[in-house]
Amino acid sequence: QKEVEQDPGPLSVPEGAIVSLNCTYSNSAFQYFMWYRQYSRKGPELLMYTYSSGNKEDGRFTAQVDKSSKYISLFIRDSQPSDSATYLCAMSLGGGSNYKLTFGKGTLLTVNP
Amino acid sequence: DTAVSQTPKYLVTQMGNDKSIKCEQNLGHDTMYWYKQDSKKFLKIMFSYNNKELIINETVPNRFSPKSPDKAHLNLHINSLELGDSAVYFCASSNGGKLFFGSGTQLSVL
Numbered sequence: 001q002k003e004v005e006q007d008p009g010p011l012s013v014p015e016g017a018i019v020s021l022n023c024t025y026s027n028s029a030f031q032y033f034m035w036y037r038q039y040s041r042k043g044p045e046l047l048m049y050t051y052s053s054g055n056k057e058d059g060r061f062t063a064q065v066d067k068s069s070k071y072i073s074l075f076i077r078d079s080q081p082s083d084s085a086t087y088l089c090a091m092s093l094g095g096g097s098n099y100k101l102t103f104g105k106g107t108l109l110t111v112n113p
Numbered sequence: 114d115t116a117v118s119q120t121p122k123y124l125v126t127q128m129g130n131d132k133s134i135k136c137e138q139n140l141g142h143d144t145m146y147w148y149k150q151d152s153k154k155f156l157k158i159m160f161s162y163n164n165k166e167l168i169i170n171e172t173v174p175n176r177f178s179p180k181s182p183d184k185a186h187l188n189l190h191i192n193s194l195e196l197g198d199s200a201v202y203f204c205a206s207s208n209g210g211k212l213f214f215g216s217g218t219q220l221s222v223l
Contacts, residue, residue, distance in 0.1 A: 098161070
């Protein structure tokens with residue numbers, strides 16, 4: 001079983017839709033959870049950074065962590081064509097820089113105008 | 114005024130050659146990384162340096178050698194390139210575990 005599983009998609013939605021992106025993981029020791037967005041031919045950029053279980057909201061984006069189920073989600077409200085990108089979940093055992101991130105394989109999202 | 118910049122952006126070379134990729138960050142971070150992203154977009158850590166000291170070294174062939182002359186620079190030298198080395202290589206720096214990536218170097222080994 002891979003440490004982090006993420007449905008690669010592709011996922012195609014109409015503009016304005018609510019998008020749900022998900023990852024599951026096997027290592028219950030993961031404490032920090034992140035979502036990165038990667039546009040084509042660009043480096044990943046950090047979207048959301050959360051610690052432990054619960055929700056975190058930032059504009060149209062909500063990150064949700066359920067440690068009991070080992071499941072994290074990213075919700076995008078009122079999706080826009082500019083949200084079209086690959087979304088990567090990532091997690092680590094600790095919050096310091098000496099902890100490596102384990103990434104999911106990414107979900108390719110297309111938002112159609 | 115790019116935060117993490119790496120050069121070159123594209124690198125096309127023959128099998129058996131030696132090549133280097135350079136990375137510089139102006140964010141003042143102490144930790145820098147090299148990640149490899151394969152054709153299926155899977156992003157995997159290769160190395161991590163904290164203030165010029167190697168702290169993470171994943172199972173990477175000896176042909177890959179990172180060098181950090183100072184905490185703002187982390188270069189990657191690859192000897193005897195193989196077809197399987199073709200990938201996008203990303204440099205990153207971090208502040209408390211939040212990574213900031215460069216735009217990547219697409220390496221194609223022919």
